[in-house]
Amino acid sequence: MKLTRRLAMLAAAWTLAAAPALAADKPVTVFAAASLKNALDEVGAVYAAKTGGEARFSYAGSAAIARQIEQGAPADVYISADSDWMDYLAGKKLIVAASRRDLLTNHLALIAPTDAKTTLKVAKGMPLAKALGEGRLAVAGPDVPAGKYAKASLTMLGVWDSVSGKLARAENVRAALQFVARGESPYGIVYDTDAKVEPRVRIVGLLPDTSHPPIIYPAALVAGAKNLQAAAFLSFLSGPEAGVVFKKYGFTVLPRR
Template sequence: MKRLLSLFALIIAVGAASLAAPARADAPVTVFAAASLKNAMDEVGKAYAAHGAAAPRISYGASSALARQIEQGAPADVFVSADADWMTYLDQKRLIVAATRRDVLTNHLALIAPADSHLMLRIARGFPIARALGAGRLAMAGPDVPAGKYGRASLTALGVWDQVKDRLAPADNVRAALAFVARGETPLGVVYDTDAKVEPKVRIVGLFPDASHPPIVYPAALVLASHNPAAGRFLGFLQGPEASAIFRKYGFVILARPGR
């Protein structure tokens, strides 16, 4: 009987201690985000944490690679893609919460050169991109990567894809393509203009016409497998005025949401 009473007293004490302890803070939100968002999303994460939340853990990469990682069970709470197709891919596999999907941002596609290059080139139908490359190659992300898909579509629409299709320096993602040009390894590259704006070692030669490629859209959604209660709050913050101001600062265009 004494042992039973002692055990009961211990249970009561433990319960009282747990009630007196402060509530456990939410676990950090794990965000899978397109590589082109890195600079802006790093700042958005800091702004979110400044309100007392745990700083998010953000993993960057090609949207295609991130989507496949989520498909394979990677522990993500929020996915921000640089392409509607890869978000739809996960939606069709019922791996995101479809009701939370929102198109957040858009962007522009740019042709870039090293900062010390004096190349002048007007982007238009039939423009002499092969001649501008000389003996060099065109840095561009692969066809599964949104920036690579947009670039191929634009070069095809402008009638110059055949000039460059065998002269590519393929990159795993858009930031890798940016690095090729920044290091002077290629004379030209295709990236988003927001990438070029944060890299002082490159300059924008010109912007591709928006009508020459599918619309550039950055959708965001909750990952269905997430059990983190903070994920929804972070997604809401991502679409709010404070995050929007940060994205604008880095050159992104905010897409209007219903009711705004």
């Protein structure tokens, strides 16, 4: 009887001791803006090699993944392509405010298929509508950060009104990239980091950074996340190893505050 009770107590003690380790062994679930895919996939590989931990990524438009988190999707870390959607989740107390940090910035690019012959130059009043002809300008949807940045930039350049009726709206910036890569749109606006990983497109020119709000990629822990690795992975994103990868893909790493 005493032996049985002792074994039961030992089993209970082992379960309590092992529980944190078991939780820590679970992959970190990261919901991230689609434009981060190539860089984050590599960051995840570096993280696994260095720590033995694992991160799994779900990529989509920042708005889409924010709404998924709002509806209870089991994410541990959220990375947006603008501050607005992070603010949206913060307003609903769905992120850990103290964990929030600005990771990266980026640039907008006007792109065309690689084999397209174009002499269009990015400038105020550029004849973009004329250059499109019967085609459409590929851009991310109006709720997606890349789409909002594109509208702000084209408005400042004085060409939005002439092209607003000739848009091919995509669910995220990578989908807009594919419209151009497949030759379905003669021009598109994406981040220059997207264009650099797609050999079927080329950058016609960069849109002025002053023509749109600053492009910021904030990251934060999702409120209620129980994965013990989540905070460690978030910290890793701000570290030197991740920084090397982000720079490799053309992102500008922001200094950690």
